[in-house]
Amino acid sequence: MKALVWHGEGDIRLDNVDDPSIIDPTDAIVRVTRTAICGTDLHFIRGTMAPMKEGTILGHEAVGEITAVGDAVRRFAPGDRVVVSSTMSCGVCWQCRAGHTAQCDNANPNGPQAGTCFFGGPGSTGPVDGLQAEYARIPWASNTLTALPDNISDEQAILLSDIFPTAWFGAQLAGVQRGDTVAVYGAGPVGQFAIVSAFRQGASRVFAVDGIDTRLVLALDQNAEVINFNREDPVQAIMEATLGIGVDAVIDAVGVDAQRPRSGPAAADSEQQADEFGQEVAQVAPKTNIQGENWVPGNAPSQVSQWSIETVRKYGRIGIIGVYSPDLMSYPIGQAMNKNLTIRMGNCDHRSVTPPLLDLVASGVFDPTRFITQHEPITDIVDAYLSFDRREEGWLKTVVAP
Ligand SMILES: NC(=O)c1ccc[n+]([C@@H]2O[C@H](COP(=O)([O-])OP(=O)(O)OC[C@H]3O[C@@H](n4cnc5c(N)ncnc54)[C@H](O)[C@@H]3O)[C@@H](O)[C@H]2O)c1
Ligand SMILES: [Zn+2]
Numbered sequence: 001m002k003a004l005v006w007h008g009e010g011d012i013r014l015d016n017v018d019d020p021s022i023i024d025p026t027d028a029i030v031r032v033t034r035t036a037i038c039g040t041d042l043h044f045i046r047g048t049m050a051p052m053k054e055g056t057i058l059g060h061e062a063v064g065e066i067t068a069v070g071d072a073v074r075r076f077a078p079g080d081r082v083v084v085s086s087t088m089s090c091g092v093c094w095q096c097r098a099g100h101t102a103q104c105d106n107a108n109p110n111g112p113q114a115g116t117c118f119f120g121g122p123g124s125t126g127p128v129d130g131l132q133a134e135y136a137r138i139p140w141a142s143n144t145l146t147a148l149p150d151n152i153s154d155e156q157a158i159l160l161s162d163i164f165p166t167a168w169f170g171a172q173l174a175g176v177q178r179g180d181t182v183a184v185y186g187a188g189p190v191g192q193f194a195i196v197s198a199f200r201q202g203a204s205r206v207f208a209v210d211g212i213d214t215r216l217v218l219a220l221d222q223n224a225e226v227i228n229f230n231r232e233d234p235v236q237a238i239m240e241a242t243l244g245i246g247v248d249a250v251i252d253a254v255g256v257d258a259q260r261p262r263s264g265p266a267a268a269d270s271e272q273q274a275d276e277f278g279q280e281v282a283q284v285a286p287k288t289n290i291q292g293e294n295w296v297p298g299n300a301p302s303q304v305s306q307w308s309i310e311t312v313r314k315y316g317r318i319g320i321i322g323v324y325s326p327d328l329m330s331y332p333i334g335q336a337m338n339k340n341l342t343i344r345m346g347n348c349d350h351r352s353v354t355p356p357l358l359d360l361v362a363s364g365v366f367d368p369t370r371f372i373t374q375h376e377p378i379t380d381i382v383d384a385y386l387s388f389d390r391r392e393e394g395w396l397k398t399v400v401a402p
């Protein structure tokens with residue numbers, strides 16, 4: 001079968017590989033009908049979330065049809081349509097039963113302390129071969145898969161594999177409540193869904209911060225109040241707009257590949273920190289493979305952490321869903337402590353967050369496909385990665401058909 005394989009930083013290839021087969025009785029095999037490219041995948045190729053294992057199939061978002069189940073899988077049968085949760089979970093350990101499915105005690109083959117197990121990730125997450133392929137092996141299938149009703153299309157469901165639940169979870173981490181003012185950093189695919197989620201969870205005003213106008217236009221379409229950090233200082237803009245108070249809640253939908261402003265009033269301040277940011281990049285990305293404008297790591301890993309703390313009100317709440325490498329050591333803990341902040345973070349508990357969102361989509365209340373901008377065949381997946389990585393104009397969410 002065809003699959004997108006990680007060979008090294010800056011080196012991904014569409015290879016012919018063996019079809020997957022059932023290894024454990026808790027496995028299922030899924031024929032992938034839709035997969036997608038995520039900002040998380042970019043970290044692995046830029047080198048900011050390391051180390052990856054050569055030969056790992058990338059991708060952690062998929063919708064498909066079950067073709068085989070292991071002997072221990074009782075709830076599904078071949079022919080069932082399913083959405084795959086990006087993170088795997090057993091459904092019976094204490095963490096899973098508490099809804100903390102991203103920290104399942106059994107899923108990660110590296111043991112209960114190894115943290116989140118997700119498809120197509122670094123060695124520490126398994127590694128488990130990913131979903132940008134024609135077929136995929138799904139460990140812990142009884143809990144990792146969710147059945148799809150007929151009235152949800154593949155294109156709708158693919159957004160429920162990872163990014164809509166992640167953004168919803170981000171708004172929950174930030175404790176968004178009715179009437180809240182919320183700042184969302186990052187207007188990529190996850191940021192767009194974070195705006196949706198903040199409003200649906202009761203926010204009265206949502207500020208969206210990014211450096212890319214075309215993405216901010218989509219945020220404006222959702223009636224977010226948009227701030228381009230290359231033209232305005234986001235801290236000053238949010239403070240002015242909240243009459244000096246700051247927002248109640250912040251959602252960080254950027255993560256380790258954050259960039260610092262290259263122009264505008266915030267550029268000088270960030271420029272002064274260039275050396276410290278440079279040290280952070282060296283910490284998280286010991287190996288990179290920049291090719292022209294592609295695979296360039298963000299140049300300011302802690303920029304959004306700083307802005308989040310500066311723009312949230314005293315006693316405010318921050319939810320971090322942007323992915324940070326375990327090797328990043330810097331966070332402005334002192335400033336956060338002295339403002340009595342609550343900071344929550346993590347990988348999305350997909351399996352427990354997704355079902356109510358399925359209902360929202362199935363009932364026609366919200367159609368997530370508005371954020372899909374590209375539909376590509378798997379034969380074009382490498383080119384699609386290059387365009388998405390360069391944040392080419394008009395590229396937001398790319399859905400891929402194997
Ligand atoms: N926690 C989870 O379970 C989970 C799941 C999915 C994705 N993620 C993470 O969410 C993040 C966003 O994913 P995506 O697919 O939207 O990626 P993306 O790369 O398309 O979006 C990131 C956006 O952040 C913007 N940005 C860069 N520097 C910034 C700054 N200083 N301030 C504000 N915006 C800035 C970029 O211009 C871009 O639009 C990634 O870190 C991804 O790994 C986490
Ligand atoms: Zn993802």
Ligand SMILES: [Zn+2]
Pocket residue numbers: 089090091092093094095096097103104105106107
């Ligand atoms: Zn579990």
